[in-house]
Amino acid sequence: MLTDLAVRKAAPRDKPYKFSDGGGLYLLVTAAGQRYWRMDYRFGEKRATAALGVYPTITLAEARAKRLEIKKQIAEGINPAAKRKIDKITGPLANVNSFKAVAEEWLDKARREGRADVTVGKLTWLLEFAYPVIGDRKVGEIKAPELLAVLRAVEKRGHYETARRLLSTCGQVFRYAIATGRADRDVSADLRGALIVPKVTHRAAITTPKETGALLRAIDAYSGCPVTHAALRLAPYVFVRPGELRQAE
Template sequence: MTAQGSKLWRLSYRFDGKQQTLALGAYPAVSLADARRQRDGVKALLAKGINPAQHAKLERIAKQTSNAVTFKVVAEEYLRKIAKEGRAETTRNKKEWLLGLAMPDIGSRPISEITAAEILVPLRKIEDKGNYETARRVRSTIGQIFRYAISTARTDNDPTFGLKGALTAPVVSHRAAITNQRAFGGLLRAIWAYEGMPETRIALQLMALLYPRPGELRQAEWSEIDFEKAIWTIPASRMKMRREHRKPLSPHVIAILEELRMLTDQGKLLFPAVTSPKRTMSENTMNSALRRMGFSQDEATSHGFRASASSLLNESGKWSADAIEAELAHVGADEVRRAYHRALYWEERVKMADWWAQETHRLRETLG
């Protein structure tokens, strides 16, 4: 009993020839049964040659460390890691935004103690707003944080694994694309006659002629364009498959780029935002232009030019499927073979780029 009248459980024992005392807690918060269980635990440690007092100290330190390693701490460390690895800024920003949706519910929790039920709370909030695809992406991104925590010895389990079947599957909607020759010719005529911002018209013309992913074009820099060799080299950081991708430029494309250079070569970006030369053209700029031309979102999108080109190039029967896939920067199941052969198809892709420029000209001039 202490001077204040509190009753404390204490256990005396000998370790390494020395008398030591271990505090087991205060009565009645720690019952007799609890004290006996702790005593049995101490005896078991002594039998293994472990000092119970040192063991208790290490457990307290481990608990404090665990409490300090919150989900937010690990998530921020992970984001710094992928930044050092050269992941694209847009990718990092997207991951940060997705993780931010879960932070209010699990950010301050020790990552080693978070359960699947806790993760489900923010996911259900997102689903309740009808954002099913976002909920799935948040779950996937949270899982990346847990797997990073496992690899750095901060936790032993990824609780998101058991949630794969718990979320509502979103209805898949394919990006609209025109694959009929006559209709595609009409789209091309509308683009070439577009009377809005000339930079937007040129962006759509290049989408039709080069069919990259919209983000690859919007973020393009003049340093990537080799006018002498007629090559556009897209850095790995901006490619979906994280591989540098080269695209041959037909004379028609070079002429369009020369026109664009008169407008925007004061800065590093081909398509700077109207509000700031340091920012890229908005993601919605090209799609909004298509809407103003009279094409609904169910008819045409900026991303749809990839499907249009793929369909019409394959339909022509003039080019190998592998050359078309290489030009689209697709990497299928046989990834190694495609990566190896990409260079071998370069000559065919150069010819294909010239033919496609002439074909788009023919379609907009003769079909309606």
Template sequence: MPLTDTQIKNLKKQDKPKKYSDGGGLFLFIPPQGSKLWRLAYRYDNKQKTLALGAYPIVSLADARKKRDDAKRLLGSGIDPSQQAKLDKIHRRASNAITFNAVADEFLEKVEREGKADATMTKKRWLIDLARDDLGTRPISEISAAEILVPLRRVEAKGNYETARRMRSTVGQVFRFAIATARAENDPTGGLKGALTTPTVTHRPAITQRNALGGLLRAIWGYEGAPETKHALMLMAYLYPRPGELRLAEWAEFDLEQSAWTIPAARAKMRREHKKPLPSQAVEILHIQKELTGDGRLVFPSIKSRVQPISENTLNGALRRLGFTQKEMTSHGFRATASSLLNESGNWSPDAIEAELAHVGADMVRRAYHRALYWDERVKMADWWAEEVESMRSSTN
């Protein structure tokens, strides 16, 4: 007869092992020690086998019967329940070993192999580290959106809304890497886009009025500090690169005879090589600068070490000494300045301007056009802009 809970509770240990059948191969095994252990007797491949189902009362009578029925279904499909139990155990151990920390470390190694800039790697590591205390030891396949929201809310609570947004994006990259490498089935961060506070966009300060820009240019050309800093500011005005691209520039990147500067993919923000035409005014400044630092690798080395570039604050600090506050102009602002005035002129196609700024086009076709089709226009545009800089610098209106 089938067992009952009352009967099982009243069973006592005996001097010899005892079995109590529940039917369908399920039985309760009580060794002399008194434990109450569920077992399933079955035949597979013409062999008598026994499957352990757990101990009573942790595994209740109802649970034991369900496990028996599940095993019978496996047998009906030609699967040995004991072998399946071993595979499930291995899978659980493997899943537990694949933690967020382990996958995140692999992801960072992959990104670094792809040649991402040191600054990019530092930011990714920092953003991922913000999540490690809460997610690090958890199996990545088991992490829920609610768990990820905990460290995100902690960052938001400090008012760092943009950091929280970037953290969600970077953690999402870890999950998508886990999906691509068969360690997870979904990215829980996707459902959190609407949960975070949208940061207020603050545009970088830039001077875009011609008269005011003329005053800035005259101040730069009259700068009495280090000549290397003056030359760097002059080139920012002529070429409007990203400050880091100029700060880290190496002499090997410049072909002064062909009037071209090729910024390597490893240093370009969009991770693709960017070639810029050089107007004659920029070439002249570079020749002068080469007399100062041409015996080294860097165009603008630090005064403390010839193998280290000038610091990130060198150009902005020079602008402050010239009297321009952080709210008026920054070194990055030269890009917005040039972009605004080039577009306002109506002389150049928007795509050529975007190409010169090294922005990513709408699709791969446009990227190819940016590199090739607009080169001649960009050469003319570079010369025109240099003449405009000279005109605004010389004007007293």
């Protein structure tokens, strides 16, 4: 096994050479005098070498800790090389991991995908119910009861359908967090059946030609705002929601 003194005194030679510490860990000393920590290991049927850093930035104790970490990964069936690649990709996102930060990132993605401003506005409005309670929590640490508390607060106001839509929207945020490496699972899935199902109130509908004719004559006779009159006359031809008709270009 190596000692701190031996590592400090490792001098360059004509060719690169290794100082072994056991367990696959060694100090590689180049002809120019640089000293690199390396670890040889086997995963499955393949041999590989992990770069653990440069001495003295990485001390002997730190190199040994990294060796132990790699051995634990192998014991758990995790490929150390693959894990390093994943960590390199997800690392920059690791510090931007609060629920609110992930949600705002997801909303920005929706905007760049061309979602309508009205749609993004509704999603933003829904998520603002959640921010005071779980906005600052790490998205990967949020538990189902925490999310349920947010939804129960909305239900107490009698807004049952809003609570259901908020649950669906939060689920999309959690799934985005999973895709970007900041959560392992979508806890909204655990709340299926936990919310109050609002009673559906059926509205009166026009179902006969006679009633339809009366409606069209009433539209023609409308004497209010010209813009409203134009919209009413157009509506029977396009069958869209009022909001969609107002936003039409």
